[in-house]
Amino acid sequence: MSECTTENSILQSILEHGLDGIAESLRVMLNEAMRLERENHLHASSYQRSAERVGYANGYKNKTVHTRVGSIALDVPQTRDSDFYPSCLERGLRSERALTVAMAEMYVQGVATRNVTAILEKMCGLEVSASQVSKATATLDATLTAWRECPLSEPVEVLLVDARYEKVRRDGNVLDTALLSKRSPSPLSRKF
Numbered sequence: 001m002s003e004c005t006t007e008n009s010i011l012q013s014i015l016e017h018g019l020d021g022i023a024e025s026l027r028v029m030l031n032e033a034m035r036l037e038r039e040n041h042l043h044a045s046s047y048q049r050s051a052e053r054v055g056y057a058n059g060y061k062n063k064t065v066h067t068r069v070g071s072i073a074l075d076v077p078q079t080r081d082s083d084f085y086p087s088c089l090e091r092g093l094r095s096e097r098a099l100t101v102a103m104a105e106m107y108v109q110g111v112a113t114r115n116v117t118a119i120l121e122k123m124c125g126l127e128v129s130a131s132q133v134s135k136a137t138a139t140l141d142a143t144l145t146a147w148r149e150c151p152l153s154e155p156v157e158v159l160l161v162d163a164r165y166e167k168v169r170r171d172g173n174v175l176d177t178a179l180l181s182k183r184s185p186s187p188l189s190r191k192f
Helices: 003-042 097-108 113-124 130-148
Strands: 057-068 070-081 165-170 174-179
Touching: 003 057, 003 070, 113 130, 113 174
Parallel strands: none
Antiparallel strands: 057 070, 165 174
């Protein structure tokens, strides 16, 4: 597919379908980008004979990726005699990283697994299984545990400040203003 044809089909999809055409446009763009990446990897286009050829094109494999704009059915280019996988995809990843982070964040905030699936279904139109939510949270749990348990190189001083908000008149306007009381240092401020 030529560049001009690809651009025209993307623009036509967006014009015809509005925002719903974005998923189709992404599909066309990603498929074309992956095809070109395979050609660059093989150092030859389809049916081209070349001394620099590294391997051979071997058709396409279907893969559905769930994104914020909907599910996108991609045709992932395959190769023979060569280790190739498109850089725009991650092996095994079937949902956009932002969705995975959102799933994990909802879970950490205390949202029940079945509610996470219901929320994502309403937000994105995606059906997410409880096992996908659990897998996303396991990744986040490992990262949080590593951060929480990392040793500190030096003590950290902590100062806790608490204020009371009162309405105060300033220049003819009533504003919420933080009021701090002047006291001796709190026993809560100490070195850890």
